[in-house]
Amino acid sequence: MASDALTTRAHTTAPTAGRRRLPSSRAGLTVLAVVLSLISLFPVLWMVTSSFKTRATVTDGRLIPKDFTLQNFVYVFTEVPFARYLWNSFFISTVITVAALFFHSMAAYALARLRFPGREKLFGAIFATLLVTAPVVLIPLFLVARQLGLLDSYAGLIIPAIFNAFGIFLLRQFYLGLPKELEEAAVIDGCGHWRVYWNIVLPMSRPVLSALAIFFFLANWNAFVWPLVATSDQDLTVVQLGISSFQTQYTSNWNYILAAATVAALPMLVLFFVFQRQIVESIKTSGLK
């Protein structure tokens, strides 16, 4: 299953090089691909298997644990409020993803389909905000959030993370490519713009929305810098923040640290293996413009 998601388009592409390939060069490329894949995979594999080792053997240099234990995970969940961290990250990422998809698809639909004065200029302005990268506005964003009383609250973790032009841009491109006939038929039937959007446009955008949903969830689960700046309350700690402070507290207890890191990475790895096609497709679209 893992393999066929990414091979979908491979069938259409024949070997690229002009000359007919010798079998030996193809074998060479295959070996190269296997070696590079292993280099890519190995560190992650190492982290996962080491998290099942004991304190004494965690640095023994073996890939397969000699004395397999689940104690590290028990420790992480009982001695540290790790379940709380996971819940915070899950809750925040879910709310951001749902809200962002809803708002962005509404805005993108208006920009793609509704006629109103200044539409192109507004789109240009929204597009321009893509150039403003998050770390650059971190300081003023912090001051704005402080002014609005958003620091140390779920709202402060959620609301600023919802708005980015990237999603609006991708969805607008998608809506421009949708056939207009269905919407026009609905308008003739007397549907208002909201009904057209809710009953016709939204169901048709399911593929692009699911791709974006995974992407947003991933980005927010992995977010670190904004939560670090915006929260100091233990109850609001997100999982990435939890790992980073855990790591400074337990400097040489690698078995615990790696167990915590594995727990934080596992949901994303699972999400990736299940939905890799959607993730890859949304990256491809973002690159092509």
Add this chain to the structure above:
Amino acid sequence: MSGVAAQERRRRATAAPPQSPATSGRRPRLSRKHREWLAAGLFLAPDVLGLLVFVAIPMVLSIGLSFFQVSGFGSYEWIGLGNYRRMVNDPLFWDSMKITGLYVVFLVPLLFCVSLGLGLLVKQQLPGVGVYRTMLFMPYVISLVVVGVLWKFLLDEQTGMVNRAMRAAGFDGESWLGSPSLALGCVIAVMVWVMMGYYMIIFLAGLQEIPQEFYEAAKLDGAGPWTTFRTITWPLLRPTSFFVLLMSTVAAITGGLDLIFVLTNGGPANGTSLAIFYIYQQAFGFGEYGYASAMGSFLVLIMVLISAVLFTFTRGGRFDDGE
């Protein structure tokens, strides 16, 4: 811009039919056109408001803040170019700029070549190519915090796997994160490991857009792999290459804060203190919001200049300059 507007007017003039009595009869107060405006306004309101408050206004504020001395909670004092004067005379800032420069100069080309190579490799019809794509992309979905933890474990001087492997091969182990230049090299290598799969996918998408006929024609002409790459792949891949260069440069200048925090914390001896890290420290470590904003604005200026230079040299990735 005016062309677009004119086109839009024309379209509106032809597309908007005379208002049907049926719909205007149902809602007598607003004409159909005005209802469409109202709907558009309501559809756009949440995102426009959000982008304004959390992106646009902070951007403007960031430049404004750089002219103030911000102390403690909420007291602002206008000091004109004071922060910029301080910046010019701050050796630590220029050290961090130098490190950022080195970082970008090594990371961007390395990442570009590795990702392009991987893209070309996984475009081939190899047995199990889907598995290789999956494996190569996988590090990208792991957070930089976890990546930092993981590599700190692997690069540990005494017990890390990297040194263990080197000793097994007969070399001496290195103190990877213990010397400034080695640590910067490690940050670059780890970043390549994380990001190569992402840009590989972007290159793959670009490569798959190139019409197969070109390659068949080259094959008929008896062109070798290198000639084919130089005359077909490389020129037709220009828009993708431009995109990758621009994105990875901007990401290198402003990103990676998470990794630095966990892996090196800017050390040793400030050897991995990138400008963005130094700015963060000044702002949130010492509360120097005004000074940090001045340095941040300077960094944005540098990014705009680099983007402009990239645009000029590559003509935005278009291949309109002949062969």
